[in-house]
Amino acid sequence: MNLWPKRNNVGPNRNIYRFPLEALDAQDGPFIQSLFLTNVSIEPHLVICGFMRLKKLHLHRVHIIGDLPGLLLNCSSLEDLELIACSGVTDLNIPHQLDKLRHLLIRSNICVQMVEFRVPDLSHFEYQGDVIPIVLHGRSTLEEVTLKFHNALFDRDNNRALSHAITGIPSISTAKVLNVHTQMMEDRPVWSSQVHKLTRSACMFLNLRHLTCRITIFTRGSNNHARLLLAHYLDSAPRLETLQLHMSYVVAGGSHCWHGEQASFHMYRLDRLHEWVPFRGG
Known part of the structure; x- marks a missing residue:
């Protein structure tokens, strides 16, 4: 209707x-x-x-x-x-x-x-919106979780979305497939304020097999902070088999573009690593 x-x-x-x-x-x-x-x-x-x-x-x-x-x-x-x-x-x-x-x-x-x-x-959960508390009470039946956070650029702590997806929602830690979409602003080294949050994660993603991260970073220069941050997280997913990392760097106040370095992660269960890193000037 x-x-x-x-x-x-x-x-x-x-x-x-x-x-x-x-x-x-x-x-x-x-x-x-x-x-x-x-x-x-x-x-x-x-x-x-x-x-x-x-x-x-x-x-x-x-x-x-x-x-x-x-x-x-x-x-x-x-x-x-x-x-x-x-x-x-x-x-x-x-x-x-x-x-x-x-x-x-x-x-x-x-x-x-x-x-x-x-x-x-519950087997499939998808949330799109602001960074807010999310609690799902239930048994370990989650097959796939998709999180798409927006408005992060206007938050006082505008780089907390990825950390919240990984460490702030313990009830999704049983998922087998996790998809995370977010945006971040780099007024300072974006990831320095986030690493400590991930290294002390309170939960393990013991069932996670497939992880996809799509991150758009508004920045002023090339860096590899995102890959370093994600490397800290991977220890929480010991059975991860496939990682897809899609990163877009948007240059703020400039017209030039640059190419990023390829990253590789070595894990016991990691069979495939896909990374797609486009760059464009703003």
């Missing part, structure tokens, strides 16, 4: 249709298995009981007013949950277990300051 307004530039907080979730309450029992809502507002609450068979819930640009945890409490069969560019919720803290949830995607949600889910059988 897509209720996109005809006129352009309508955000999720104004001039949008309020979708009546209570209209889906069937008198003869729940029947909805998939629900896709786009560009509407909803007012979820605990007494809505028409979603006991719901397996897939996608909310894109939805303004949420009310009790989202209460709605999810009634989604006992939910396997796939996507929240993209939604507003109205500051803490995505779901206090009860979503026993059957396998896929969780949270992307570019407005004003969200915390994510906490109880998902014992």
